[in-house]
Amino acid sequence: MTARLSTLEPAFALHGDGDRLSLDGTLTLGTLPQARASLQEGTAQRKVRTVDLRGLDRLDTPGALFLCELRKSGVKLAGARSEHAALLDLVCSLDLAPLPTQGQVPRWRDVVTRIGKATDDFFHDTLDIVTFVGRAASATLHALVRPRYLKLAAVSRQVAETGVNALPIVGLLALMISVVIGYQGVAQLRPYGGEELTVNLVAVSVLREMGVLITAIMVAGRSGSAFTAEIGVMRARQEIDALEVMGMDPIEMLVVPRVIALVITLPLLTFYADMMGLIAGAGMAQVLLHVSPLQAFDRLRLAVDVSDAFVGLIKAPVFAFFIAVIGCMHGLKVKGSAESVGRETTRAVVKSIFLVIVLDALFSILFDRLGL
Amino acid sequence: MSAHARLHAPTIVSARDLVNRFGRQTVHDRISLDVREGEIMGIAGGSGSGKSVLLKTLLGLHRPDSGKVELDGKPVDAISPDEKAELIGVLFQQGALFSSLSVAQNIMLPLEQHTSLPAEEQRRIASMKLALAGLSTETGNKFPAELSGGMVKRAAFARALALDPRILFLDEPTSDLDPLTAAGIDALVKELNRSLGITVVIVTHDLATLFTVCSRIAVLVDGKVSVGTIEELRRSKDPWIHEFLHGPRAQGAMAARRRSNGNG
Numbered sequence: 001m002t003a004r005l006s007t008l009e010p011a012f013a014l015h016g017d018g019d020r021l022s023l024d025g026t027l028t029l030g031t032l033p034q035a036r037a038s039l040q041e042g043t044a045q046r047k048v049r050t051v052d053l054r055g056l057d058r059l060d061t062p063g064a065l066f067l068c069e070l071r072k073s074g075v076k077l078a079g080a081r082s083e084h085a086a087l088l089d090l091v092c093s094l095d096l097a098p099l100p101t102q103g104q105v106p107r108w109r110d111v112v113t114r115i116g117k118a119t120d121d122f123f124h125d126t127l128d129i130v131t132f133v134g135r136a137a138s139a140t141l142h143a144l145v146r147p148r149y150l151k152l153a154a155v156s157r158q159v160a161e162t163g164v165n166a167l168p169i170v171g172l173l174a175l176m177i178s179v180v181i182g183y184q185g186v187a188q189l190r191p192y193g194g195e196e197l198t199v200n201l202v203a204v205s206v207l208r209e210m211g212v213l214i215t216a217i218m219v220a221g222r223s224g225s226a227f228t229a230e231i232g233v234m235r236a237r238q239e240i241d242a243l244e245v246m247g248m249d250p251i252e253m254l255v256v257p258r259v260i261a262l263v264i265t266l267p268l269l270t271f272y273a274d275m276m277g278l279i280a281g282a283g284m285a286q287v288l289l290h291v292s293p294l295q296a297f298d299r300l301r302l303a304v305d306v307s308d309a310f311v312g313l314i315k316a317p318v319f320a321f322f323i324a325v326i327g328c329m330h331g332l333k334v335k336g337s338a339e340s341v342g343r344e345t346t347r348a349v350v351k352s353i354f355l356v357i358v359l360d361a362l363f364s365i366l367f368d369r370l371g372l
Numbered sequence: 373m374s375a376h377a378r379l380h381a382p383t384i385v386s387a388r389d390l391v392n393r394f395g396r397q398t399v400h401d402r403i404s405l406d407v408r409e410g411e412i413m414g415i416a417g418g419s420g421s422g423k424s425v426l427l428k429t430l431l432g433l434h435r436p437d438s439g440k441v442e443l444d445g446k447p448v449d450a451i452s453p454d455e456k457a458e459l460i461g462v463l464f465q466q467g468a469l470f471s472s473l474s475v476a477q478n479i480m481l482p483l484e485q486h487t488s489l490p491a492e493e494q495r496r497i498a499s500m501k502l503a504l505a506g507l508s509t510e511t512g513n514k515f516p517a518e519l520s521g522g523m524v525k526r527a528a529f530a531r532a533l534a535l536d537p538r539i540l541f542l543d544e545p546t547s548d549l550d551p552l553t554a555a556g557i558d559a560l561v562k563e564l565n566r567s568l569g570i571t572v573v574i575v576t577h578d579l580a581t582l583f584t585v586c587s588r589i590a591v592l593v594d595g596k597v598s599v600g601t602i603e604e605l606r607r608s609k610d611p612w613i614h615e616f617l618h619g620p621r622a623q624g625a626m627a628a629r630r631r632s633n634g635n636g
Binding site: 028029030032033036060061062065083086087089090091094095096097098099100102336337339 | 493497501503504512569
């Protein structure tokens with residue numbers, strides 16, 4: 001692919017004697033390296049004073065640039081055709097300066113700068129989250145207290161989008177997770193003769209942890225990113241500015257319905273994931289342990305408590321709140337370009353999944369202290 | 373190149389019997405258009421008249437429902453990517469500068485891809501193209517997001533000129549620009565046409581550009597095209613073309629044309 005131009009271009013020749021050289025053929029992008037090389041050869045032995053351009057057929061801007069450099073070094077250009085002379089005049093009249101090069105930064109300094117910048121970013125990010133969480137919470141409470149400000153249509157659309165449309169994928173994930181835990185449980189407990197307890201293991205882990213965690217991660221990836229992208233595109237197309245000048249609060253119009261919708265849907269989705277997980281657990285009992293589903297469900301009463309389901313479900317609205325708030329926050333942070341929408345979406349998803357897992361760890365400690 | 377020479381110059385862009393339909397709507401109904409080497413052809417028309425679709429069709433980015441397009445005597449879809457890069461340069465409406473590259477890197481990208489010039493030479497050429505487009509070399513290190521609207525157009529201009537193409541396609545080169553910047557772009561187009569002999573096809577509804585820069589214009593109305601010089605088209609019987617070229621804004625542009633013809 002490269003070097004193709006030079007093979008296509010017709011010949012270029014530089015010849016002559018004394019202090020006068022003649023340039024024949026084509027002087028364009030393709031023959032430029034050749035021109036430089038033969039000029040160096042020509043000037044190596046003697047001082048050239050004049051270059052004759054009568055034989056020149058084609059000249060383009062890089063060729064003209066080359067000749068201008070010659071002219072500047074004191075060589076006379078003679079016999080140029082009128083169209084070539086016009087081009088030469090244009091290019092020679094340009095105020096040419098070499099492209100400024102960016103200063104090279106030593107590697108160690110680069111590392112230090114990056115660490116410093118990352119720390120500073122982390123500090124500001126944290127501050128932003130705290131501020132935005134506060135604003136979103138206050139706006140949400142305000143809307144709940146005064147339902148006049150509540151956009152019920154928007155809420156219901158978001159519930160459909162984030163909840164109903166997520167049912168297939170969340171259900172499938174819950175089933176798969178139960179299958180994984182079931183197989184692991186049987187394999188690990190069999191040496192101790194406790195494989196029967198796999199039913200308990202699946203039920204407890206799905207209800208307390210896996211159901212809510214998998215659902216929250218799925219929703220963060222699915223709906224959190226959608227929030228950022230939707231609001232981000234609105235920001236990029238100045239729709240947010242339009243809202244503000246028309247006296248509407250973007251937080252109230254865009255953030256509150258999404259937060260409320262997700263706080264409604266995530267617990268419901270979690271409950272649904274729990275049920276799917278338990279069904280899959282019963283299925284696994286039948287396949288691996290030859291325990292009938294009826295017996296398996298009967299054993300559930302002994303294995304789990306209402307508090308286990310409660311421990312899982314109580315986390316869902318908290319996760320939902322943070323997923324929605326972070327998604328919306330990054331959407332509002334978008335600046336102008338489409339590139340920025342992509343960057344903020346990535347950040348929103350990474351941050352919300354990270355936060356979900358951190359919160360889950362905190363909940364574990366809390367419930368342990370509470371003895372739940 | 374004189375007007376007389378232009379009349380006998382070979383055709384470099386040729387569209388024959390183009391038909392473009394979107395659903396039931398026929399945007400182009402068997403239109404033909406010839407652009408001669410070295411001329412500046414303006415393509416005008418109201419919003420939704422299919423100017424941009426015509427441009428895309430000429431560039432080979434859109435396949436017409438029927439009809440054919442030839443660039444330099446070759447069907448546009450038979451031109452290899454390398455030949456195409458040498459033959460045409462395009463200034464897109466929004467500039468279409470690659471946002472992850474600096475302006476200088478944007479200009480050097482086609483040079484890297486299509487020539488074997490050393491990096492030093494490429495940088496020298498990039499700096500010359502920047503100056504040619506009226507930008508300072510400091511602009512070379514900036515990224516497209518840091519440029520103003522006029523600078524984006526100029527940088528995109530410099531990139532379109534990177535390989536010294538023979539045909540330059542400009543899509544709304546003066547839209548979204550203030551009148552002074554727009555006049556600067558107009559002057560640049562004329563200068564490049566005069567000194568490089570480059571053929572220019574401008575899609576625009578900027579009357580000042582049409583009246584002062586273009587040697588001929590093609591007006592798209594109701595799926596048909598009328599081609600001619602401003603004087604010829606001003607005598608057109610078509611009500612839209614008449615209104616377009618005689619309206620209050622056209623009067624000002626006509627005065628500008630007389631002035632620029634008088635001076636040049």
